[in-house]
Amino acid sequence: MSQRTLRGAVAVAGIGETEYYKRGRAPETELVLTLRAILCAAEDAGIDPREIDGFASYSNDRNEPSRLAAALGLPELRFSNMQWGGGGGGGSAAVANAAAAIHAGLADCVVVYRGLAQGQFGRFGAGQRRPTLSGDAALWYPYGLMSPAQMFAMRANRLMYEHGIGHETFRAISLASYHHAQANPRAVMHGRPLDVETYESARWIVEPYRLYDCCLENDGAGSHNVPDYATASFKTLAPRLYEMAGVTPSDVDVLQSYENFTAGVVMSLIEHGFCKPEEANEFITVENLLAPEGKLPLNTSGGNLAECYMHGFELQLEAVRQLRGTSTSQVPDAVVSMVTSGPMVTPVSNMILGSGEALG
């Protein structure tokens, strides 16, 4: 009987990206950027783009596979997939959906992509401007609870209350991302390092988030009535990931963990077993998070906070680079490379990439 697993079934053959621009400054349309990135990935994979026969994306990407297929002159479009819901939480799931399609024989060569040019379409997830609202929004917006930061700050406060997590722990996440961005010339925050004083003196967005705790472009609505509230939503998912991959947290050489907000990363780390809640303040320090020497190198190209705001897709690319040895902050001998996508939204997703050596 065949195992129901993706372990060792599919390979990432190529990655591609365009230059990253500040919001509103992209010189080309969103569709053109997406096509360029796809062509770049095809070249990196050493294939003719017309071998592509499927697409997978997430977070309500606007660039439809049918249009991409027509634009590229593809002879066949066999897989056209959108991960449903969860915004940036779907980044790893999009990769998994593509992998499952290939493994099941639905397609042979699938591109997973994220194309975003917000200046062209208006700010992603902008607060409601309608005069009246119904549904869940009616229970939140009139009280001034509208933005993603406002949706999730209460989870961070609850996390601090339940487990005594200090704000320095959140700060370490931010400092690590910014540190790695300084080695990455592609990063939007390259040349703009962050130090403790700047972090601490930055304005509050919504307590306990200061400016540098927040990825600025985000989506996400929260549920405030889930029994388990101060969670990144990985508690049941992380064990499944490790089981499929056949590894434990101590086997993970390098981690890309989606920072919508620094507190979300802290929750992600705890829920993926890298430390217990009561150990978080001691374990999650800048020193432990930096490549190449840290115990858990994190967001090694700068992440959502400091590389670019591609709703986490840049994390997928960096996870691949670490296994190829081509990262700007390379972890020596990395063979197990992990991504967590979310956090605090639903559904979330995660993935582990392994080199041939890791597969054994």
Next chain:
Amino acid sequence: MSAPYLPAGLPAPAPQPDGLDAAYWDGTREHELRVQRCDHCGACQWGPEWICHRCLSFEMGWKTLAGRGRIYSWERVWHPVHPALADHGAYIVALVTLDDADDARMIGNLLGDPQQTVQIGAAVEAVFEDHDEGTSSYTLVHWRVTT
């Protein structure tokens, strides 16, 4: 009546056209706090849904509460994300666990000094804030720490 907690210009709430939450919003106009209670198994739940999360019955009724609860979490908002809030200053959003409602939680503003120290677990009571300006009439449910 004292001034509203937040300035005018924020979106006004309206009941859903399909009636799912009509009893809640009607209740607020009468200064009654209501949440769903399953007619079949008696479980309370909030925000409203067509089905009981516990027993999967579609027979959802309502329960009127005393309007007491405890702060489960909170945040102090500084950055204004809506033009109406541009010059308002910080305000507090609270997530309140409702008494006698199977731990259902509700969002509201926490009245009083916006810079107050907020204690998770503090006992609070509901305060209704009527809005009868313009074309829409509605009532919000805020919270105040009880001594």
